[in-house]
Amino acid sequence: xxSDRAITLRVNGRSITTAxxxxxTLLEALRDAGFVDxxxxxxxxxxxxxxxxxxxxxxxxxxxxxxxxxxxxIVTAAGLGKDELHPLQTSFIEKGAIQCGYCxxxxxxxxxxxxxxxxxxxxxxxxFELSGNLCRCTGYSKVFEAVKDxxxxxxxxxAHHD
Amino acid sequence: xxxRFDLEMPESCEEALTLLAQxxxxxxxxxxxxxxxxxxxxxxxxLLVSLDRVAELRGIAAKNGRIEIGGRTTVTDLVRSPAIAxxxxxxxxxxxxxxxxxxxxxATVAGNIASGSPAADLVPPLLSxxxxxxxxxxxxxxxxxxxxFFIDYRKNAGQSDELIRTISWQRPPERAVNAFYKLARRxxxxxxxxxxxxxxxxxxxxxxRARIALGAVAPTILRAQQAEAMLEGKALTPAxxxxxxxxxxGQSRPIDDIRASAEYRRHMVKVLTRRLVSQAAERLx
Ligand SMILES: Cc1cc2nc3c(=O)[nH]c(=O)nc-3n(C[C@H](O)[C@H](O)[C@H](O)COP(=O)(O)OP(=O)(O)OC[C@H]3O[C@@H](n4cnc5c(N)ncnc54)[C@H](O)[C@@H]3O)c2cc1C
Ligand code: FES
Ligand code: FES
Numbered sequence: 001x002x003s004d005r006a007i008t009l010r011v012n013g014r015s016i017t018t019a020x021x022x023x024x025t026l027l028e029a030l031r032d033a034g035f036v037d038x039x040x041x042x043x044x045x046x047x048x049x050x051x052x053x054x055x056x057x058x059x060x061x062x063x064x065x066x067x068x069x070x071x072x073x074i075v076t077a078a079g080l081g082k083d084e085l086h087p088l089q090t091s092f093i094e095k096g097a098i099q100c101g102y103c104x105x106x107x108x109x110x111x112x113x114x115x116x117x118x119x120x121x122x123x124x125x126x127x128f129e130l131s132g133n134l135c136r137c138t139g140y141s142k143v144f145e146a147v148k149d150x151x152x153x154x155x156x157x158x159a160h161h162d
Numbered sequence: 163x164x165x166r167f168d169l170e171m172p173e174s175c176e177e178a179l180t181l182l183a184q185x186x187x188x189x190x191x192x193x194x195x196x197x198x199x200x201x202x203x204x205x206x207x208x209l210l211v212s213l214d215r216v217a218e219l220r221g222i223a224a225k226n227g228r229i230e231i232g233g234r235t236t237v238t239d240l241v242r243s244p245a246i247a248x249x250x251x252x253x254x255x256x257x258x259x260x261x262x263x264x265x266x267x268x269a270t271v272a273g274n275i276a277s278g279s280p281a282a283d284l285v286p287p288l289l290s291x292x293x294x295x296x297x298x299x300x301x302x303x304x305x306x307x308x309x310x311f312f313i314d315y316r317k318n319a320g321q322s323d324e325l326i327r328t329i330s331w332q333r334p335p336e337r338a339v340n341a342f343y344k345l346a347r348r349x350x351x352x353x354x355x356x357x358x359x360x361x362x363x364x365x366x367x368x369x370x371r372a373r374i375a376l377g378a379v380a381p382t383i384l385r386a387q388q389a390e391a392m393l394e395g396k397a398l399t400p401a402x403x404x405x406x407x408x409x410x411x412g413q414s415r416p417i418d419d420i421r422a423s424a425e426y427r428r429h430m431v432k433v434l435t436r437r438l439v440s441q442a443a444e445r446l447x
Contacts, residue, residue: 022169022210025197043163044198046351051264057238060264063197065190067169068214110263131350132262 007070011035012079020066026052029066030076037078037105041134048133051106052076058113060132077105080112087153088112088146097146099137107133111147119158120151165200171212175219175327179300181211183323189213191234192268194261195277219272219327222246227333233272233326237284241266249333252287252342252359259283259344262351272326275308278316281378285312286359287342289375289385293331297324315381338363338371339442343434347421354378355422358410358434362398362442369393369443372406374435379414379427386410389435398443407436 004019009029016033027050030038041049043062050061053075080086088108091097098104107130114121114129121129126144135143169190172178181187186208190196199205213219219234222243229249231240240246241257260266260283274284275295288308296305297320308329311319320326334340342359346352357377363370372393374386389410396402416427 023163023165045194045265057267058264059268063193068212129263132264
């Protein structure tokens with residue numbers, strides 16, 4: 001029981017191989033492998049600081065066992081932009097939606113998944129999709145402003161590409 | 163995490179059932195209850211059988227007026243399903259008041275039922291829909307009313323080698339209202355203080371079906387059957403609705419805890435039952 005097994009995880013376009021036991025959470029495995037933008041908060045699903053995308057779906061890495069993520073595509077906040085910052089990241093910076101920054105990676109992931117579903121989200125939708133992310137600093141208004149702003153930027157970029 | 167266990171990730175239901183027939187084996191779905199319990203050492207299973215890769219356990223199907231959902235269907239799947247929106251509005255309302263995005267993306271219907279929590283939000287809606295639950299094991303399959311599945315606080319009729327395969331119900335009649343209200347201390351990501359789900363059908367001015375299910379006000383989620391019986395066969399006058407709501411409150415057995423007092427919970431059963439049944443009566447004319 002509890003012996004290590006080598007697993008290969010695809011994270012932000014890279015493949016990493018790591019030997020971990022069955023009880024290792026994805027949060028622990030990712031941080032041990034250097035993906036420290038995935039934050040350790042409550043470790044019980046309350047705060048959303050550990051959120052990552054698995055096959056495009058936002059989940060809490062602290063409630064996911066590392067073995068179950070093998071063969072899936074994992075994206076952390078640092079992997080959202082390709083060569084430059086993602087519009088969500090620039091909007092968070094420009095709108096002052098980051099204070100201590102601890103909640104930011106998780107919020108970016110949850111917001112990313114919100115915009116993938118709903119490119120022009122209402123206030124209610126933002127509240128609904130971001131309620132699993134706790135922020136002790138900003139009071140959330142700047143976060144909502146930033147998400148709205150990013151949505152506008154992304155829509156403009158889409159229009160430009162057409 | 164410190165807890166120690168083995169983990170298997172079968173690809174088929176059959177494989178999962180063979181693994182679950184072993185001593186100390188427990189199914190793992192979204193992990194939003196189980197991983198939290200393992201970390202807190204509230205449970206110490208020897209083997210977790212992840213249902214992650216068992217595709218056949220996930221999905222929503224509608225045939226012959228019957229809705230069938232796989233046990234591994236997530237809360238997000240429910241909230242986004244057009245079939246559920248028409249066949250079970252109460253389930254969508256429960257999903258909209260359920261946890262936060264990441265938990266909803268992982269949390270499953272079977273996990274919610276099997277957790278046995280009196281505050282499990284999908285259960286009052288499913289009880290108000292007269293849902294059946296189908297259990298499967300290497301020994302075979304059996305179907306029972308969901309209402310019969312709950313025995314006592316965190317105790318259910320499932321055996322340790324059984325999986326909840328599907329949950330199914332008959333789509334409510336045309337002239338019916340099905341609704342759920344979750345009372346909690348916040349709108350987002352909060353544990354239910356009192357949850358009430360109702361189904362009300364009216365034909366020719368009389369109530370032909372009344373279902374009232376109460377969450378977080380007793381050791382298990384329950385149906386207020388006496389209150390339902392008061393409504394069925396009658397015209398839904400304000401006085402009758404008031405009396406039935408009072409009866410429903412009488413059937414609840416709430417406790418005091420940090421979220422609310424027993425007295426407040428009982429009062430809110432009455433308020434919410436009255437409100438939901440009145441709204442249904444109004445809408446159905
Ligand atoms: C932050 C947070 C917020 C939450 N908010 C809510 C809320 O608002 N409302 C609410 O109702 N709940 C809430 N929950 C509780 C939890 O998310 C739900 O109960 C969820 O539905 C559990 O499903 P799961 O797939 O994660 O189950 P798991 O944690 O994987 O399993 C739970 C139990 O069910 C068993 N099980 C799983 N699948 C099956 C199956 N197919 N057959 C038989 N047994 C099975 C497991 O063995 C285990 O005993 C919350 C949890 C967290 C962490
Ligand atoms: S650390 Fe995962 S939700 Fe808080
Ligand atoms: S910026 Fe500090 S917790 Fe959100």
